[in-house]
Amino acid sequence: MALESEDIRKTFGYFTALGGVTLKVKRGEFLALFGRNGAGKTTFLKIAATLVKPTQGRLRIEGIDVREQPEEARRRIGFLSHNTYLYRDLTPIENLRFFGRLYGVQDLDERIHSLIDRVGLQRRASDPVRSFSRGLHQRLGVARVMLHDPSLILLDEPYTGLDANAVDTLNQMLDEAISAGKTIILTTHDLEQGLRAASRAIIIDRGKIVFTGDARDPATRDAYSQYIRVGVTP
Amino acid sequence: MKLKVLAILTLVSMLTALYMIFLYAPREALQGDAQRIFYIHVPLAISGYVSAFLLLIGVIGFFRTGDLKWDRFGETAAALGVTFISAQLITGSLWSRPIWGPWWVWDARTTLQLVLDLIFIAYFMLRSYLPDPQKRAKLSAVFGLLGMIDVPINYLSIYLVRTQHPQAVVSPGGGGVSPEMGLTLTVSFTAVGLLYAYLFNRRLAIAKVEEEVDYLEQVVLAHE
Amino acid sequence: MKSMSAIIFKDIVIEMRNKESITSMLMFGVLVLVVFQFAFETINVERGLLAPGTLWVAFSFAAILGLNRSLAMEIDNDCLQGLLLAPISRGELYLGKVASNFIFMMIAEAIVLPLFVVFNNLDFNLKFLEVAAIACLGTLGIASIGTILSTISANTRIKEVMLPVLQIPLTVPVIIASVEATREVLTGDTRGISSWLYVLAGFIIVYLTASYLVFEFAVEE
Known part of the structure; x- marks a missing residue:
């Protein structure tokens, strides 16, 4: 169960x-x-x-x-809500690195880069989250949830x-998660x-x-x- | 019925105490009539510490059970704490003026009671800004615990300052204590103790009613 | 340990980017010292007696600013919830935040303290180091209780105002002990200093332990 x-x-x-x-x-x-x-x-x-x-x-x-x-x-557990729990003053990479350390994720840098590619944030990976639109914000939120492979x-x-x-990206990731069991x-x-x-x-x-x-x-x-x-x- | 007995006992003992303080107890040789204030002042001060102890019991009770009745218990203790300590500080000030000269002397006991009073007031201020009862109970219990742990450390540090900076001390009891004085103090201790118990009971009942009103308000709002 | 260092590192990166916490503590601390110079200008008493009080008023109020900033950052975008989702205990989270609050306070104090020496015409000698050591202890005491109190006050509508109301009465022992210890160092009469250091150490141990245990009640719904 x-x-x-x-x-x-x-x-x-x-x-x-x-x-x-x-x-x-x-x-x-x-x-x-x-x-x-x-x-x-x-x-x-x-x-x-x-x-x-x-x-x-x-x-x-x-x-x-x-x-x-x-x-x-x-x-x-991975939990995503309307709020993304991301630090506005940190970049996507810094945010993910912080949460990855809290969860003790192995091979963290590789994992972060593949996730950032998956959610389509490669070009914004070094900008502070503050400057992101709601859609981009939520994409990074999805990456945060998937980070520790819950x-x-x-x-x-x-x-x-x-x-x-962003809805398409989210649905795609959910489908993949389902097929991954x-x-x-x-x-x-x-x-x-x-x-x-x-x-x-x-x-x-x-x-x-x-x-x-x-x-x-x-x-x-x-x-x-x-x-x-x-x-x-x- | 029990409550009525308590109320009558409180009234009778208060009147007796008043009679004894002003007419029965002899005039103290050094301090004159001002010394009579101590018959009330000392029991009030003790009630302050009792309140701190009862608040701690309320906090521990709440942490163990999560039952809101312990929150009401703690709140009641803090409410009486503020009342009794504030009254004690005022009586102390009234005594200090004729005997020591200044209204306020930062001696160890006064300072400690003032800080305790401030902690109780902070506890109330915190509560008044937390509308949700569950959250209010939880957070004020955390603060109450931290605040009550503070009392002994406070006592230690204030006591250390005073021993390192000695100052003129007039002992609260004044000169010799005659048997009449001792008896008067005992009676006023009883009176203040009974008053405390009576007020505690009533305040607790009010807290319960307040909670019920709060609940009914929510129900009414939910149905609108 | 790992999660603690992650929290500290994250806070440092954020602080380096927005510079809110340390700048505000620093400015406030310096202003307090300056205001006290005006207030005591005409009083002809030995500087060594008054100075410790001004220093600790500056430190303890500046610390409150820092604590408010530190928590505002976690409340923004509900980041605190994100921390609560992580597989670390509430106690570890508390210790991590204490550590980063302590570090920021110490950085601000490291700049205020030399100014204090200059303003009061003291010397940069061994005494200066001793005062710095006392500042470490006193600041850890303030950070230990301030971290949990700031999470409590964050739940109220008037968070920034509520924190000093809650914190000042509880830090009375820290302030007394730090002021007295600093004064003994500056006046050269250090006979009673060990008891003050014991009070500080006792306060830190008691409040770190108590807050570690009850922090979950302060953060969980």
Whole structure:
């Protein structure tokens, strides 16, 4: 199992963000999480990325209990959100070198250069990130996520603010990751992008899983449109 | 019921203490009537340290359980800490003026209590800028812990300064302590102790209500 | 160790590029010294008695500026989250930030200190080195507690103002001990200096340990 969660709950003060999420994701699966704003999908993803501690529940990443060995679990996770977590005053190479050292990546310089080529930033590799457009920024963000070759890739609204080119690059890298046997969990508003390559789709509402279906099954599409229209799933 | 008994006991002991401080206890030979302020001043000072200790208990309780009730406990301790230490500093100043001359003398105890007061106030200021209850509890617990660890180190450094720069000291008790004086001090200790317990109980209850109001506000907002 | 040096190296590269932290600490430190010269100009007391106080006011307030800059850099673009995703413990992250804050403060102080000697007509002799050693200890004390307090204050709306409110009361022992130790060196009467050094060392050990243990509560949601 790439990810196993047992009855994950998270409350912020009196607000219940997650009201018990139990989920198993197999290795190599591509899972798309849908839901409206505040439904709890980002919170779930952040808990999976060990950024947020659940109020209750157990979570295992690649069989590693997150509470017992958080560092080991983090080593296997790549997390990309709307924010890229890159230092604006550093160049792409410096940014990647820093994160690569934190993760203890082997043959770091080679890895950095091949990634920078892959995301198409060769010509900007020595400019401070400050001068980058949103699309370029996110490309480098993708490179940061792939840097330590994570086996579980978590993506929180990765398509937000991307130009068509960057969307293509991202999709291409996700396809490659899938064929390399990696597990992907993605949240998005965008049904088409979400279902494009996903194998399973889940709808989260008010902190609970309300629908699970095969991503290629037309019924999933219907369930989603009904959820968006009237707020409930079949 | 218990609360009522506590309230009545507090009132009775406060009145008794007032009577004893002003009418029963003899006039102190060296300091005159100004010495009477010590019957209140000393118990207030002790309450300050008790508050620091209770805040530490609240912090540890919160770290162990993550339960917001320990956060309320710590907040209450800090609230009483600010009140009692500030009152103690004012009474100290009122005493210092006629006896030592200046309103304020930077002696070891005063300095230490002032710094403790500032730490409590900083704790409150931090809380007031953290709207989310969970985050407020967590971060103010971290600050509370760091602040309370500071108390003994503070004490040590301030004590060392004072021993290296000796200055005129009038011992707070003044000259000899007569049995009447001792009894008066005991009674006012009891009175301040009961007042502390009563206020602690009430402040804790208010904190609980505040939290519930906060919750209801959120519920109302969520349904709009 | 490896992650600590990565954090330090990253902070140095950023500082070399934008020069925000050290410049602001340096300017502020020099200004404090200058203002105190005006404030005490007409008072006829021995310089050795007043000077240590001015030096440590300059150091401790300049340090707050540096800490604010250092955290602003991690808050920008949510970089702190990126650090929290890395496979290093919260304690290591804390120590890494303490180390880089300490280094930047020391660089600024290394320039303020000679100016202090010149302004106060002191000599560049062994005493100067002794004061520098005390500055190392006191600054490490300030960095150890300031690093965790700046992450706490960063969660409030008024971060830059909140930090001194939280930090000054807690650093009272560091300031007292550093001022007293500096004064003993400058006046040549060093009989009590060992107890001040013990206070500084004790403060550093206690706060490095405590902050190392509770840092996760200060950074995690």
